Amino acid sequence: MISIDTLLAWGATYKKIGPHETIFREGTEGHFYHQLVSGSVRWINIGDEGNEFIQQMIEPGESFGEYPLFDGSVYAGSAMSNTESVIIRLHKHTFRQLLKEYPEIHFAFTKLFSERLRFKSLLLKELSCFGPEHRISTLFNYFKESKKNICYQCSQIRLTRQQIANMTGLRVETVIRSIKNLQHKGELVIDRGKIYC
Amino acid sequence: MISIDTLLAWGATYKKIGPHETIFREGTEGHFYHQLVSGSVRWINIGDEGNEFIQQMIEPGESFGEYPLFDGSVYAGSAMSNTESVIIRLHKHTFRQLLKEYPEIHFAFTKLFSERLRFKSLLLKELSCFGPEHRISTLFNYFKESKKNICYQCSQIRLTRQQIANMTGLRVETVIRSIKNLQHKGELVIDRGKIYC
DNA sequence: CCTTGTTTATGATTATGATCATATCAGACG
DNA sequence: CGTCTGATATGATCATAATCATAAACAAGG
Numbered sequence: 001m002i003s004i005d006t007l008l009a010w011g012a013t014y015k016k017i018g019p020h021e022t023i024f025r026e027g028t029e030g031h032f033y034h035q036l037v038s039g040s041v042r043w044i045n046i047g048d049e050g051n052e053f054i055q056q057m058i059e060p061g062e063s064f065g066e067y068p069l070f071d072g073s074v075y076a077g078s079a080m081s082n083t084e085s086v087i088i089r090l091h092k093h094t095f096r097q098l099l100k101e102y103p104e105i106h107f108a109f110t111k112l113f114s115e116r117l118r119f120k121s122l123l124l125k126e127l128s129c130f131g132p133e134h135r136i137s138t139l140f141n142y143f144k145e146s147k148k149n150i151c152y153q154c155s156q157i158r159l160t161r162q163q164i165a166n167m168t169g170l171r172v173e174t175v176i177r178s179i180k181n182l183q184h185k186g187e188l189v190i191d192r193g194k195i196y197c
Numbered sequence: 198m199i200s201i202d203t204l205l206a207w208g209a210t211y212k213k214i215g216p217h218e219t220i221f222r223e224g225t226e227g228h229f230y231h232q233l234v235s236g237s238v239r240w241i242n243i244g245d246e247g248n249e250f251i252q253q254m255i256e257p258g259e260s261f262g263e264y265p266l267f268d269g270s271v272y273a274g275s276a277m278s279n280t281e282s283v284i285i286r287l288h289k290h291t292f293r294q295l296l297k298e299y300p301e302i303h304f305a306f307t308k309l310f311s312e313r314l315r316f317k318s319l320l321l322k323e324l325s326c327f328g329p330e331h332r333i334s335t336l337f338n339y340f341k342e343s344k345k346n347i348c349y350q351c352s353q354i355r356l357t358r359q360q361i362a363n364m365t366g367l368r369v370e371t372v373i374r375s376i377k378n379l380q381h382k383g384e385l386v387i388d389r390g391k392i393y394c
Numbered sequence: 395c396c397t398t399g400t401t402t403a404t405g406a407t408t409a410t411g412a413t414c415a416t417a418t419c420a421g422a423c424g
Numbered sequence: 425c426g427t428c429t430g431a432t433a434t435g436a437t438c439a440t441a442a443t444c445a446t447a448a449a450c451a452a453g454g
Binding site: 045047048051053055066067070071073076077099100103106107109110111113114115116117118120121122123124125127128129130168169 | 242244245248250252263264267268270273274296297300303304306307308310311312313314315317318319320321322324325326327365366
Binding site: 160161162172173176177180193 | 400401402403404
């Protein structure tokens with residue numbers, strides 16, 4: 001979102017994260033702007049029986065955990081690393097100063113929020129109105145258009161079926177069976193378990 | 198969101214809307230900033246068999262349909278009036294000029310977006326991880342805290358069971374039965390069909 | 395090449411919310 | 425006051441995804 005140079009100039013610091021580590025926890029106060037430099041992070045909620053809902057998979061260059069910086073409330077979800085990762089952090093106060101200094105960066109954030117709201121609205125509509133196959137199909141289309149969680153050369157979905165389940169409110173088995181059905185309908189291709197669409 | 202005076206000074210115009218009218222339609226281009234002055238509007242998606250998902254009930258003073266103003270894409274849902282309403286509109290271009298002129302208004306919008314993202318994240322978590330009673334209970338708690346869709350004197354929920362169903366991805370009958378259960382558990386009170394919590 | 399752990403796959407059974415069918419209630423209005 | 429309409433209520437049945445159980449495939453590492 002923000003160039004590394006700008007962040008460093010404003011006093012941001014790097015932080016190295018091991019695999020399967022918690023970066024921040026739902027319900028706690030947030031004092032930092034976070035941006036992923038390398039690796040992979042997921043932003044999740046955890047239900048009663050430890051079941052996970054993935055709100056977003058964060059890819060290098062993307063920011064995460066921003067709500068507290070704008071509305072002053074606590075984190076709405078937890079951030080966990082999938083692999084060894086590097087993040088860059090900036091203090092909340094400095095971040096807000098930076099936005100005031102650079103209105104164009106502020107507008108970029110409003111645009112980002114707009115797109116995220118759009119995606120969450122889409123997902124809500126899906127979870128509420130449609131069955132498994134439709135949900136998965138819509139999710140894949142979104143990945144394709146936004147070039148997220150997908151290899152942009154070979155169109156391979158870079159998520160496990162468990163992760164897809166955790167993004168659509170379904171169980172692994174249902175995802176596996178639904179994807180099979182979508183293959184039979186010719187909507188996608190499965191080769192050695194890998195999904196291409 | 199923005200004071201009527203400011204809006205008028207920048208050339209906004211009033212528009213009167215009859216009951217059950219469409220203000221804008223999902224998938225079409227958006228050229229206006231909309232703010233509800235009086236009446237009631239809902240922002241919805243419509244599924245395959247005409248079933249409705251209510252993304253938001255808009256109350257006087259609130260703005261709606263802003264995504265296209267920021268990310269340049271089409272409307273993510275349709276806006277329909279529930280009752281006779283009055284809205285005030287400002288051209289997209291003028292709106293963006295206004296934001297540049299008043300950074301504090303821009304920050305107010307970022308905050309609003311933050312809160313909306315927070316709510317949508319919460320709902321997604323609910324739809325994905327929890328059953329009917331939990332969903333409804335969480336929704337009511339949100340109404341209580343945010344003072345939305347609730348009479349702030351008597352705590353009466355100002356929504357029909359059908360509308361609650363359309364916000365939680367459930368059917369009316371399920372909502373009716375779940376609310377009954379919540380009453381038995383003492384989580385709320387039902388009097389002549391009205392829900393108090 | 396074999397071993398180990400994770401991911402994908404598939405069948406059988408079950409539980410839950412959707413659906414269908416009807417009935418009752420509350421409020422508005424002439 | 426009766427009439428009408430939209431909302432709430434309740435029982436019976438059904439369909440679908442969850443759950444449980446188990447197996448096969450694949451990737452990584454020595």
